[in-house]
Amino acid sequence: MKRGVDSGERSGGSRRRTLVVGSGLQAMAQVMLLVVNLALTPYVIAGFGPERFSIYLLVSSISLLMSTLDGGIGAAAQRFFTLYAGSGDVRARSRMLASLVAITTASTACIFPVVFIFAPRLTDFFYVEPQYQPETVFLLRSLIALTGVLIIRNLFNSLLFAHRRFVVTASAAMASHVLFAVGMIASVELDWGLYGVAGTLISVQVFVSAVNIPFALRLVDSRHLRWFGWPRLREFMGYAWKLQLSSFLTLISAQKDQLVAGRLLGAQASGPYGQGANLAGQLVRLPMNALSPMQSVIGQDVGRLGEQDSVRSAELLQRVWVRLSCVWLALGVPAVYVGVRAWLPESYALTGVIAPILMAGLFFHLMTTVLRLWCLTVGKAGLELETLTVAFFVNVGVSIGLYPVMGMVGVVLGTATSHAFGALYMQWRARSVVEQPLRTFWREIPYLTTLVLFIVTAAIELTAEPYLPSGFAGILTAGILALPSAVLAFFLLVPRAERQTAWRAVLRRR
Numbered sequence: 401m402k403r404g405v406d407s408g409e410r411s412g413g414s415r416r417r418t419l420v421v422g423s424g425l426q427a428m429a430q431v432m433l434l435v436v437n438l439a440l441t442p443y444v445i446a447g448f449g450p451e452r453f454s455i456y457l458l459v460s461s462i463s464l465l466m467s468t469l470d471g472g473i474g475a476a477a478q479r480f481f482t483l484y485a486g487s488g489d490v491r492a493r494s495r496m497l498a499s500l501v502a503i504t505t506a507s508t509a510c511i512f513p514v515v516f517i518f519a520p521r522l523t524d525f526f527y528v529e530p531q532y533q534p535e536t537v538f539l540l541r542s543l544i545a546l547t548g549v550l551i552i553r554n555l556f557n558s559l560l561f562a563h564r565r566f567v568v569t570a571s572a573a574m575a576s577h578v579l580f581a582v583g584m585i586a587s588v589e590l591d592w593g594l595y596g597v598a599g600t601l602i603s604v605q606v607f608v609s610a611v612n613i614p615f616a617l618r619l620v621d622s623r624h625l626r627w628f629g630w631p632r633l634r635e636f637m638g639y640a641w642k643l644q645l646s647s648f649l650t651l652i653s654a655q656k657d658q659l660v661a662g663r664l665l666g667a668q669a670s671g672p673y674g675q676g677a678n679l680a681g682q683l684v685r686l687p688m689n690a691l692s693p694m695q696s697v698i699g700q701d702v703g704r705l706g707e708q709d710s711v712r713s714a715e716l717l718q719r720v721w722v723r724l725s726c727v728w729l730a731l732g733v734p735a736v737y738v739g740v741r742a743w744l745p746e747s748y749a750l751t752g753v754i755a756p757i758l759m760a761g762l763f764f765h766l767m768t769t770v771l772r773l774w775c776l777t778v779g780k781a782g783l784e785l786e787t788l789t790v791a792f793f794v795n796v797g798v799s800i801g802l803y804p805v806m807g808m809v810g811v812v813l814g815t816a817t818s819h820a821f822g823a824l825y826m827q828w829r830a831r832s833v834v835e836q837p838l839r840t841f842w843r844e845i846p847y848l849t850t851l852v853l854f855i856v857t858a859a860i861e862l863t864a865e866p867y868l869p870s871g872f873a874g875i876l877t878a879g880i881l882a883l884p885s886a887v888l889a890f891f892l893l894v895p896r897a898e899r900q901t902a903w904r905a906v907l908r909r910r
Contacts, residue, residue: 426566426569426570426689426690426693427686427689427690428570428574429569429570429573429574429577429689430682430685430686430689431686432573432574432577433573433577433682434682434683434686436577436580436581437678437682438743438872438875438876439581439872440581440584440585441675441743441744442743442744442745442871442872443585443588444584444588445744445745445747445748446745447587447588447589448588448593450668450671450745450747450748451529451532451667451668451669451671452532452593452594453671454667454668454669454670454671454674455528455532455536455594455667455668456539456594456597457658457670457671457674457675457678458526458658458659458662458667458670458674459536459539459540459543459594460543460674460678461655461658461659461662461674461677462522462540462543462659463540463543463544463546463547464651464654464655465648465651465652465655465659466512466515466543466544466547467547467550467551467651468644468647468648468650468651469511469551469644469648470504470507470508470551470554470644471503471504471507471637471640471641471644472639472640472641472642472643472644472645472646472647473500473503473504473551473555473640473644474551474554474555474558474647475640475643475646475647475776476636476639476640476643477496477500477554477555477558477559478558478561478562478695479639479695479699479776479777480493480496480636481493481496481558481559481561481562481563482561482562482695482696482698482699482700482703482777483699483700483702483703483777484496484562484703485562485563485696485699485700485703486699486700486701486702486703486704490620490621490624491621491624492628493559493562493619493620494620494621494622494623494624494625495624495625495626495627495628495629495632496628496632496636497555497556497559497616497620497625498620498624498625498626498627498628499626499627499628499632499633500555501552501555502627504551504552504555505552508548508551508552509548512544512545512547512548515544516541516544516545519537519540519541519544520533520537522540523536523537523540523667525663526662526663526666526667526670527662527663527666527667527668528667528668529666529667529668532594532667532668535593535594535595536594536667538594538595538598539594539595539597539598542598542601542602543598543601546601546602546605549605549609550605553605553608553609553612553613556612556613556616556617557569557612557616559616559619559620560612560615560616560619561693561695561696562696562699563619564693564696565615565616565619566693568611568612568615569612571611572607572608572611572612573608575607575611576604576607576608579600579603579604579607580600580601580604583596583597583599583600583601583603583604584596584597584600586600587599587600639779642782642784642785643776643784643785645785645788645789646784646785646788649785649788649789649791649792650788652792653788653791653792653795653815653818653819654677654681655677656795656799656811656815657673657674657676657677657754657758657808657811657812657815658670658673658674658677660799660808660811661673661674661808661811662674664808665808671747671748672747672748672749672750672751672754673750673751673754673808673812675744675748675751675754675755676750676751676753676754676755676757676758676812677754677755677758679736679740679751679755680736680754680755680756680758680759680762681758681762683728683732683736683755683759684728684759684762684765684766686728687724687725687728687766688766688769690721691769691773694717694721694769694770694773695773695776695777697713697717698710698714698717698770698773698774698777699777701713701714702777702778707778707835707836708836711836711838714770714774714838715838715839717770718770718771718838718839718841718844719844721766721769721770722767722770722841722844722845723844723845723846723893725763725766725767725769726845726846726849726850726853727850727853727886727889727893728763728766729759729760729763729850729854730850730851730853730854730857730885730889731853731857731882731885731886731889732759732882733756733759733760733854734854734857734858734860734861734862734882735857735861735878735879735881735882736752736755736756736759736878737752737753737755737756737861738752738861738862738864738865738868738878739861739868739874739875739876739877739878739879740752740755740875741865742865742868742869742870742871742874742875742877742878743870743871743872743874743875753809754809754812757809757812757813757816758812758815758816760816761815761816761817761818761819761820762816762819763819764819764820764822764823764824765819765822765823767823767841767845768822768823768826768827768841770838770841771826771827771830771838771841772784772826774834774838775830775833775834778834778835778836780833780834782833783826783829783830783833783834784826786829787822787825787826787829788822790821790822790825791818791819791821791822791825792818794814794817794818794821794822795814795815795817795818796814797814798810798813798814798817798818799811799813799814799815800814801814802814827840827841827842846892846893849889849892849893852888852892853885853888853889853892856884856885856888857882857885860881860882860884860885861878861881861882864877864878864881
């Protein structure tokens, strides 16, 4: 086990390399997962049937909600591990890892068995039909047990992210996607149903844990694997409990539409809403793969330089991030609207409406990413909790108001509206709560360029729609058709001098 700090961590290393390499590796893993899901989904729907596949999506939503019940420890650990990485404190990170593993193991052992016992009641609540009950209960109980393991493993992942070990996490993730694909195909071909899905997910998580945990243990000193003391625990939990509420509100907002549809329409009919939320979530996670690298950079900067001297670099990071988010919106919404309708069977056609609506809302969530990381790093976790609480009530209020008029689409619009309102609220409150606030991200948006990119992409996609093939090839073609707009975005948003510098760097490497 490691007993010192390498020179790269003492000097802070290269910020640009951390962002580019870390984001690139995580994005590769996420793109691979996206491709696997896009390719498998029509196949699995046809093999399982729309009803069984809808149940699978609903159970996945429940397990995701359960994964947030860690007391905020996972999210808080990421912040403290990055600060310790910046200061090179091996003793502190070793003690924190040992203490948090002990706490999470004890808490999950107390909480999760209760949910495990009441799993059949949950299936009744969502009107799961009798023929699907046994395999649904088995899948739900399996995912609940896995969630407890995931909460513990995520502590080791946080340590790896804080120390820029992105190759380890990305490699394990990409290998697990292959294992997932093989398991799902076997479940369809051998008619294992949801029993096969449970076995597949268990195999995937065991594999990833077996890879990541040993690498994380190399970053700590075995001599300091002990309790970190009650004063440090009070400090940590005083920060973590806010993140617990924040993470729960974030995820319940993301899964609300699937869960509400499951309750109002029944588990078997909730699939299009769950698939729309899943697709929008996967697409927003593509840029969000930069989250851990950005948090590593911001956390180490603050730990090494202090808040005041780190503001300028955080604002530069925010400027680049906002522009990339605008490109994501302008290209993604038209491509998804057209591509989904070619991708999925008629029984899931509504997904083509749900996913773009949620993407438009998640754009505002993307915009606040750097600001949220900054607030969390400087100890203002309460601001995110406050914002999410306000957005949650907006979500509920708008959903209740629109449901009698628009049905479940109104509930989805409530979710999208809450993201936009939350971004406005957080930017407004940050100016008075944070001692060293960042420049407002609204001033970084290239409004005209974003509009031009959206119009160009929509024109290309709608023109090509009648000629798109069905299935995975259809949505893949829709994605490829957005590439000309991506090239246009490069020329419109990247200054000429920077383009020339990048081109000269490419030529030197040849």
